[in-house]
Amino acid sequence: MSATKNLTTIAIVGGGPAALFMYKRLVESAIQNVEVHIFEKKDRLGAGMPYSVEGACDEHITNVSANEIPLIHTPMTDWIAEAPKSLQEHYGINPGNFNDYKVFPRLFFGAYLTQQFEALIKFGKHVGLKTTVHLNTPVQDISDDEISGKVKLHLPDAKQLIADRLIICTGHQWPKKFEEKVPGWFDSPYPPQKLAKSVNFPVAIKGSALTAIDAVRTLARSNGHFEKTADHRLNYVLNKESEGFKMVLHSLDGLMPAVRFHLEDTHLSQGEMIGEEEGWKIKEANNGFIPLDLIYQRNFLQPLRAQNPVFYETVKDMTIEEFVEEMMRRREKLDGFTLFEAEYKEAEKSIKRQESVAWKEMLATLSYAVNYPAKHLSAEDMLRLKKVLMPLISIVIAFVPQTSCREMLALHKAGVLDLVPVDKESRVDPGEKGATYYHTDENGTAIQTAYNMYVDATGQPVFTLEDFPFKSLVEGGTVSAAYINFKDDAAGALEMELGNKLVKKNAAGHFILKVPGIQINDQFQVLNAAGAYNERIYIMAVPHIGGLNPDYSGLDFCETASARIIKSIKPGVDALALAAADDIEPKVA
Ligand SMILES: Cc1cc2nc3c(=O)[nH]c(=O)nc-3n(C[C@H](O)[C@H](O)[C@H](O)COP(=O)(O)OP(=O)(O)OC[C@H]3O[C@@H](n4cnc5c(N)ncnc54)[C@H](O)[C@@H]3O)c2cc1C
Known part of the structure; x- marks a missing residue:
């Protein structure tokens, strides 16, 4: 696979929401003499993991409403009016009374994102941005050559692409520890279709926030149904064959996530x-x-x-x-x-x-x-x-949507959803089937409960350098483990003495704290062990940068991170202002 001579080649690895926002930035920036290659291992762009069957069934919803979605190409409300009738009907969405403040089904949103990517590519062509999409093409490895100033992408069938810039947008990953080895053990609820089981026993769920709610929504529908009463309340009715079914959430100190409320500033300032x-x-x-x-x-x-x-x-x-x-x-x-x-x-x-x-x-x-x-x-x-x-x-910030709240409360009232407060030292061990949950209750009593089915719903794990998927970048020293310095060595020494294994001493004898993931700078460029940034390689894949980018992974992250990256690729572009300016808003004529 060859890049076109005299053009700067930009490769985007992964074709989910992060890639979509990155591509939007490239289109908006009116960057010249560039060709873009987008590699996606699945057969479609835009939807990524949470908004495709990998991350959702029909019952799963977003936690943002249309007015909170950063503008991509067509505002969601306008797109809904044009969305295929079959899609509108399937998800019960009526464009006539669509409410900008309401959340919507994730798979429906995935269809929107896919269409937006296609529309942007069309617009890209219109403004002269040469774009090649490689679907069903997992990037297997990446290597960097400092001397030539090029990055090599290793593709299936021993193919390669040489690029000048690379943006890693590989998104979510859900490693399996015991799943498929221990029956009834699930390392995550994704893809949720695997939880669509009729069961007649209690199911343990670790966590109580949005990931746990995804598991609850699927399990609830597989073992009963919701009914609306005449006074608009929601009841849950168990199936006969699931009489012994219930879900037991386990959360630290018995805390539940907070509920979505009205946001004054829908894009969080x-x-x-x-x-x-x-x-x-x-x-x-x-x-x-x-x-x-x-x-x-x-x-x-x-x-x-x-x-x-x-x-x-x-x-x-x-x-x-x-x-x-x-x-x-x-x-x-x-x-x-x-x-x-x-x-x-x-x-x-x-x-x-x-x-x-x-x-x-x-x-x-x-x-x-x-x-x-x-x-x-x-x-x-x-x-x-x-x-x-x-x-x-x-x-x-979980912002649990109202419909999820109503379901959770109905399940709790029906005696099908319990919450067990657990302590920080609690643990879960796999059994021959399912798992045993060990924790200490509020009175200090040690409790041990065996479950036939267990779902870890604590959300996206953050990874270490060893988990980084592109091994040549690790072995070649292009990427390095993230850490930060102590302000005061005495504080570092004390933390080490207290048993914090993440505290280390560096070559200069100063104390550092290892944090998950790899080193990045403010422009999301990767750093080597000497702290030097790589001017070719950017990363937006949240699970691999969680140590230095600790808290955000949503669509607004995609919007802001891509703005930083485009400013670095094309200095002088004020990407945030760009996004807001009407005259360059990308619309296909
Ligand atoms: C279940 C769930 C629900 C969420 N809901 C919301 C929400 O409602 N609102 C919100 O703002 N945020 C939400 N988020 C946050 C979410 O992180 C972002 O919305 C968004 O999905 C991140 O996009 P991404 O492109 O980084 O990752 P992903 O969506 O994971 O996309 C990555 C893409 O890269 C591809 N890929 C991976 N490796 C390779 C490879 N080697 N070669 C080629 N392609 C590859 C994958 O197939 C995938 O299509 C949710 C997250 C989860 C997990």
């Missing part, structure tokens, strides 16, 4: 993030680090002050630790499902009145804003972020 220049200034003034407390002030407390001054007054003098403790205490006071129901009612009001729940929205903004400076945190602050702030953030 992307303009408010610390920019590159500001970041460097902050680092200069803070011994080379961006302090977590500064981000907390800037992206949580200050916007909160503007949105809800009364609430701000109650928390403004708290440290991050005190604030999180207070919010967790409020959650832990109530039993998981009681709080879930109360939050559902609060969220319903928020949606009806179109009024945000300010502190939760600001926390979501903070989680977004902390993502990019995260690689500039000190190890001390990274530990605080992970141990203190993230547990609260991950509960709040």
